[in-house]
Amino acid sequence: xxxxxxxxxxxxxxxxxxxxxxxxxxxxxxxxxxxxxxxxxxxxxxxxxxxxxxxxxxxxxxxxxxxxxxxxxxxxxxxxxxxxxxxxxxxxxxxxxxxxxxxxxxxxxxxxxxxxxxxxxxxxxxxxxxxxxxxxxxxxxxxxxxxxxxxxxxxxxxxxxxxxxxxxxxxxxxxxxxxxxxxxxxxxxxxxxxxxxxxxxxxxxxxxxxxxxxxxxxxxxxxxxxxxxxxxxxxxxxxxxxxxxxxxxxxxxxxxxxxxxxx
Amino acid sequence: xxxxxxxxxxxxxxxxxxxxxxxxxxxxxxxxxxxxxxxxxxxxxxxxxxxxxxxxxxxxxxxxxxxxxxxxxxxxxxxxxxxxxxxxxxxxxxxxxxxxxxxxxxxxxxxxxxxxxxxxxxxxxxxxxxxxxxxxxxxxxxxxxxxxxxxxxxxxxxxxxxxxxxxxxxxxxxxxxxxxxxxxxxxxxxxxxxxxxxxxxxxxxxxxxxxxxxxxxxxxxxxxxxxxxxxxxxxxxxxxxxxxxxxxxxxxxxxxxxxxxxxxxxxxxxxxxxxxxxxxxxxxxxxxxxxxxxxxxxxxxxxxxxxxxxxxxxxxxxxxxxxxxxxxxxxxxxxxxxxxxxxxxxxxxxxxxxxxxxxxxxxxxxxxxxxxxxxxxxxxxxxxxxxxxxxxxxxxxxxxxxxxxxxxxxxxxxxxxxxxxxxxxxxxxxxxxxxxxxxxxxxxxxxxxxxxxxxxxxxxxxxxxxxxxxxxxxxxxxxxxxxxxxxxxxxxxxxxxxxxxxxxxxxxxxxxxxxxxxxxxxxxxxxxxxxxxxxxxxxxxxxxxxxxxxxxxxxxxxxxxxxxxxxxxxxxxxxxxxxxxxxxxxxxxxxxxxxxxxxxxxxxxxxxxxxxxxxxxxxxxxxxxxxxxxxxxxxxxxxxxxxxxxxxxxxxxxxxxxxxxxxxxxxxxxxxxxxxxxxxxxx
Numbered sequence: 001x002x003x004x005x006x007x008x009x010x011x012x013x014x015x016x017x018x019x020x021x022x023x024x025x026x027x028x029x030x031x032x033x034x035x036x037x038x039x040x041x042x043x044x045x046x047x048x049x050x051x052x053x054x055x056x057x058x059x060x061x062x063x064x065x066x067x068x069x070x071x072x073x074x075x076x077x078x079x080x081x082x083x084x085x086x087x088x089x090x091x092x093x094x095x096x097x098x099x100x101x102x103x104x105x106x107x108x109x110x111x112x113x114x115x116x117x118x119x120x121x122x123x124x125x126x127x128x129x130x131x132x133x134x135x136x137x138x139x140x141x142x143x144x145x146x147x148x149x150x151x152x153x154x155x156x157x158x159x160x161x162x163x164x165x166x167x168x169x170x171x172x173x174x175x176x177x178x179x180x181x182x183x184x185x186x187x188x189x190x191x192x193x194x195x196x197x198x199x200x201x202x203x204x205x206x207x208x209x210x211x212x213x214x215x216x217x218x219x220x221x222x223x224x225x226x227x228x229x230x231x232x233x234x235x236x237x238x239x240x241x242x243x244x245x246x247x248x249x250x251x252x253x254x255x256x257x258x259x260x261x262x263x
Numbered sequence: 264x265x266x267x268x269x270x271x272x273x274x275x276x277x278x279x280x281x282x283x284x285x286x287x288x289x290x291x292x293x294x295x296x297x298x299x300x301x302x303x304x305x306x307x308x309x310x311x312x313x314x315x316x317x318x319x320x321x322x323x324x325x326x327x328x329x330x331x332x333x334x335x336x337x338x339x340x341x342x343x344x345x346x347x348x349x350x351x352x353x354x355x356x357x358x359x360x361x362x363x364x365x366x367x368x369x370x371x372x373x374x375x376x377x378x379x380x381x382x383x384x385x386x387x388x389x390x391x392x393x394x395x396x397x398x399x400x401x402x403x404x405x406x407x408x409x410x411x412x413x414x415x416x417x418x419x420x421x422x423x424x425x426x427x428x429x430x431x432x433x434x435x436x437x438x439x440x441x442x443x444x445x446x447x448x449x450x451x452x453x454x455x456x457x458x459x460x461x462x463x464x465x466x467x468x469x470x471x472x473x474x475x476x477x478x479x480x481x482x483x484x485x486x487x488x489x490x491x492x493x494x495x496x497x498x499x500x501x502x503x504x505x506x507x508x509x510x511x512x513x514x515x516x517x518x519x520x521x522x523x524x525x526x527x528x529x530x531x532x533x534x535x536x537x538x539x540x541x542x543x544x545x546x547x548x549x550x551x552x553x554x555x556x557x558x559x560x561x562x563x564x565x566x567x568x569x570x571x572x573x574x575x576x577x578x579x580x581x582x583x584x585x586x587x588x589x590x591x592x593x594x595x596x597x598x599x600x601x602x603x604x605x606x607x608x609x610x611x612x613x614x615x616x617x618x619x620x621x622x623x624x625x626x627x628x629x630x631x632x633x634x635x636x637x638x639x640x641x642x643x644x645x646x647x648x649x650x651x652x653x654x655x656x657x658x659x660x661x662x663x664x665x666x667x668x669x670x671x672x673x674x675x676x677x678x679x680x681x682x683x684x685x686x687x688x689x690x691x692x693x694x695x696x697x698x699x700x701x702x703x704x705x706x707x708x709x710x711x712x713x714x715x716x717x718x719x720x721x722x723x724x725x726x727x728x729x730x731x732x733x734x735x736x737x738x739x740x741x742x743x744x745x746x747x748x749x750x751x752x753x754x755x756x757x758x759x760x761x762x763x764x765x766x767x768x769x770x771x772x773x774x775x776x777x778x779x780x781x782x783x784x785x786x787x788x789x790x791x792x793x794x795x796x797x798x799x800x801x802x803x804x805x806x807x808x809x810x811x812x813x814x815x816x817x818x819x820x821x822x823x824x825x826x827x828x829x830x831x832x833x834x835x836x837x838x839x840x841x842x843x844x845x846x847x848x849x850x851x852x853x854x855x856x857x858x859x860x861x862x863x864x865x866x867x868x869x870x871x872x873x874x875x876x877x878x879x880x881x882x883x884x885x886x887x888x889x890x891x892x893x894x895x896x897x898x899x900x901x902x903x904x905x906x907x908x909x910x911x912x913x914x915x916x917x918x919x920x921x922x923x924x925x926x927x928x929x930x931x932x933x934x935x936x937x938x939x940x941x942x943x944x945x946x
Contacts, residue, residue: 012674014674015673016676031678033668185657186660188655188660190756191754191756191759192651192756195756
């Protein structure tokens, strides 16, 4: 089973003070730590677990700036067999469509049975790349996928629906699946594990080597233009519920009823 | 007719000395072979340098081995054990003499002649009776009043072996009484009861003087004694009573580096290149750790004091020793080939991940073990293996990743490490830049920098340092997590990174000593860091400042309330600091200090610090902190004082969940001192 996993390098905004920058088109990212998109971590782990079960090869690829090598190396330490780093200054400012174009170009001539991505990215939450990549490569796609199994040349999996429902799906290979978080328990990648793959080569491939024209990538190759990024307006103050346990619980139940939290 | 002695009477036509020689040879050969097999397995363990500081080791052997220093921590069982041990020591001379009597009726040990021999005979006779009495008490105690600590949670034990041993020891005493009693009866000496009570009691049951039966009993008692003696000797190394032989060596070779964690592999610098990191296979334990397994007597004092066992986690330290010893005896048998170990993974199958992650490294087990068996290093070694396999509870992965990325488990940005200093009124906290100097380097650690509750302790400490006129500064953005829990969770590579960053930051600044209020940071900087820096805990510094008259207190905050002090594991057990916090507390006017039953080295861990704040255990019935709060309410405490920020968090939560809110509060010693500062000190 040859699996290609596409991963994204995203800023960690969880504990940061966010500021708007870049002419109100983006957040200020210089001071932010970056890491692999959490959804994609599950995708890499799933690929490695599949390989451990049925054999094959796992390739990790990312369209990301230089610093992201760390993420690719960590993926190798997690058990991927090879990693490719697609980067060119011209890629800066690519939207989901342009990123899918770059990835599709890279993948097109490679053998693969399965492409895994995370369903969403932690930063822009667009959820575009997986589907568009599948369309460009002419393979079927599904999102929010878990419980992946194989049967002959088919893949069987579950797909999350609204209201806690699952849909069981069967699909022909090759296919592209965008995974849900929590479909596995990602293993811990220790410093020693990363050290072991320290000398593994991670080729950096630029626009030209991919055979892409600069007009196909970056803002020029994008279909979406960001108008403005803004902080949400400050909301009304939260209500601090005082009083004893009984009183507080009563008030809480009241609010939840009022707002439709409970029936 | 005089009584014939054993050496004079042939057995089945074979001269007695030949019989004695055959028994002696067979018994010693068997014993030597068993010991060789046991030692052979030790030799296959990993290296562990335990031959340094011989003087200190002899002292340990005298105090904890021969002195049985820790036995009375369990008073009843301890006294019984001391009596039994003393009996063994005294009667060992008797046993040698008896072996010799098989060769010659006049055998005696050198120097043991004349009045010395008589004195020893008298002593021996009392001791025989004492040992017999102790054995009977022990049998009854075990059978009727079985202490809970003899249970074997999650496994099977060797309780029945105790009866075998007690039975054999009793048989030794009784055969001795028969041997000596028959002689006493024959010689007809009256009035000897005072000198030879055991023999006199034996004589009561003897047949008539001069009878053939009496002679049979004399000879039979002797040979029975010899057989039981060698039977017992050979039973020791195949049972849990191996400790009779290994306990004193075990104490002699015990760990001298208190508070520190052992290297991944002793004598190996580049451990990253090792094929296996930590202990996955049994032979990856060090020889000393295997000796620990041999030496465990299943007494259960470790588990009886283990907070994880108490709250229902699957960990029971004693079971680790028992399971490991069973594994060793099964797979490396005395006779026959080694068993195939390819289908069983020691770490994971024999000792499970749940057990391994359940440990808070509080050290209660190690503080209790009468023969100084180590547990923390073994747990850490097994964690190192699991970490290397990527097998780590999800709840611990995120905080570890955060430390790797940002130098703290809270996910706060490095740049904001000193943000807590901004809203301090009238107190200036200097961020020491490279090359700058201060008397004290205040190591805040991640918790004091990022946890909003613990930031309050940081602020209090800054106020105290200012009030006492101390010249101090912090590292600010150049500070990294101390790494105490990183190391204890087994992520050695990450520990090396954080400790090297801190060491570099220390070396770039000029200070007289480091001070921290977090015992975890204190412990790892003091004991684990390869580069040594002078460091004191806040409680030590405050005690010094009080002694120097630079701090004084009012009773305004305490107002005569009942206060109890909770000893943090990493301050007390791991670093022996029990008195300084109590000294500081004692200087607060009107304070009513009451000790909990479990205090000092028996303090009860409130569930661990550092990254363990994130750890979720699914098996526990209640929180350790809740158990501790109940202990505090038993002594009527209105204020629980601790000297560790993590204890504060755990206990504050527990006060809420046990419904003690409003009745009891918990404060850090630093906060209590801050709130009790005398006005002149504040100026």
